Amino acid sequence: MLEIYGKQSSYCDGVSRRSFLRVGGFTFGSMASLPLVDILRAEAAAPKKQSHKSVIHIYLAGGPPHQDTFDLKPDGPAEYRGEMKPIGTNVPGIQICEVFPQMAKMMDRFTLIRSVAGCVDQHDAYQCMSGWKRADLAVAGGYPAVGSVVTRVKGPVMTAMPAAVGLAAPATERRWSDPGDPG
Numbered sequence: 001m002l003e004i005y006g007k008q009s010s011y012c013d014g015v016s017r018r019s020f021l022r023v024g025g026f027t028f029g030s031m032a033s034l035p036l037v038d039i040l041r042a043e044a045a046a047p048k049k050q051s052h053k054s055v056i057h058i059y060l061a062g063g064p065p066h067q068d069t070f071d072l073k074p075d076g077p078a079e080y081r082g083e084m085k086p087i088g089t090n091v092p093g094i095q096i097c098e099v100f101p102q103m104a105k106m107m108d109r110f111t112l113i114r115s116v117a118g119c120v121d122q123h124d125a126y127q128c129m130s131g132w133k134r135a136d137l138a139v140a141g142g143y144p145a146v147g148s149v150v151t152r153v154k155g156p157v158m159t160a161m162p163a164a165v166g167l168a169a170p171a172t173e174r175r176w177s178d179p180g181d182p183g
Contacts, residue, residue, distance in 0.1 A: 069097045071114050 067073055068082035072095065075081075086095035089107035096104055103110070119133055127133070144152070147164025156163045 066114075069100070070112055072097060
């Protein structure tokens with residue numbers, strides 16, 4: 001429905017040729033009114049194209065254990081190894097669970113962290129996300145969010161976009177996830 005000052009169609013499934021040409025003519029006319037020199041000057045003043053790299057950190061509380069997904073122990077004792085079998089990936093020496101065949105084909109695009117160790121013997125989200133004990137996060141002001149730390153170390157990528165966005169689920173503790181949260 002591109003009608004401008006004309007009869008509007010009651011259907012949304014098509015655009016008439018006349019309506020398309022009318023709107024296209026308005027668009028071309030407005031573009032033609034801009035001097036070419038101004039357009040070229042704006043392009044020259046625009047910052048050079050940069051290659052951007054970002055970190056997307058997804059924290060999913062719960063889920064299957066690491067020994068059944070990404071850190072299988074097929075040669076370990078029966079009480080440590082799971083029911084799943086490992087499959088090879090496109091990265092030599094890395095095996096993951098047989099239920100991830102598509103991920104195995106793209107393993108060169110992922111990073112596995114298999115060396116997480118806690119400061120206390122607990123499976124605690126606080127530890128995993130911050131490196132601190134739960135009691136240590138109670139200090140005035142708290143500790144910075146993961147995205148804030150990455151931004152501080154790597155610097156902002158673009159001024160027009162936020163450097164970090166916290167996406168922790170409301171059911172989880174957000175003090176270590178969301179930038180600007182006082183902790």
